[in-house]
Amino acid sequence: MPKRSARTTVALAHPHAVAATDLALLVLDAFTLDRPEWSVAELADALGVYRSRVHRAVATLLSRGFLRRGERGKLRLGLKLFELGSIVAASMDLLRDAARPLEQLSQETQTSSWLIQRAGDELLDLLKFEPAVPLQVVRRVGTRNPLTFGVVGKLYLAYLAEPEVARLLALQPLQHYTEASITDPEAYRAELGRTRARGYAVTRDEVYPGVTALGAPIWDHRGEMLAAIALSAPTVQVPPERLDALAGAVLQTAAAISRAQGYAPAPAPRLAPSHALGDA
Secondary structure, eight states, X not given: OOOOOSSOOOOOSSTTOOHHHHHHHHHHHTOOSSOOXXXXXXXXXXXXXXXXXXXXXXXXXXXXXSEEEOTTSXXXXXXXXXXXXXXXXXXXXXXXXXXHHHHHHHHHHTSEEEEEEEETTEEEEEEXXXXXXXXXXXXXXXXXXXXXXXXXXXXXXXXXXXXXXXXXXXXXXXXXXXXXXXXXXXXXXXXXXXXXXXXXXXXXXXXXXXXXXXXXXXEOTTSOEEEEXXXXXEGGGOOHHHHHXXXXXXXXXXXXXXXXXXXXXXXXXXXOOGGGTTTO
């Protein structure tokens, strides 16, 4: 008689599930970053299923390319799963996934909200939503700006390696838009460090006089920065005590959009107290 694990046999995921299919999916689900290799015997013990049943499921998955044999003969995930994952990744529609959360952000905070993505060495405005009383910032969807521009520029550069930051600052020198603009490269690098530490960026009167903006990154399924969202409001409506609430709102919205792109988020970054932000 085949050896049977001492563990209880796993239950079907659904009353109408096909047992063989359900077992095959359980086998695939056993593979993790911490445990990328299994033998049939180990899987049977872990799942609490007869080895003969696991062997049949594994044979099917091997034949279809969902599993493969590693160098030591143990089972590993196959390239078919990578192929399917690529299809899922390609089908994720950023604009579709971002539209409703971004509109809600604008309505709930009564701010202008933006979806912005890197395009080469530029930033491209993809979506924009306005509150009931629009903020008079003349920028339309499709507008392009240097990658060093504004609150989203801070976000992108905050997560780039120093050689790339140096290249961009040489290619796109920091501009004096207002008296609050940061034009000194070292002061700007210090601001990039603060941005990275708190997980979001702030500009206060730096680009447009009387306008405060906050931005947060959107991550894709690989953990890479895919785009960013930003909100902007009249500075007079954003006293220091309101910054934390707006930062929380933009971070929550960015996290929701990131999850829709397949990102498994880390714990939310701790918000820096408003008095630590200064006149960012």
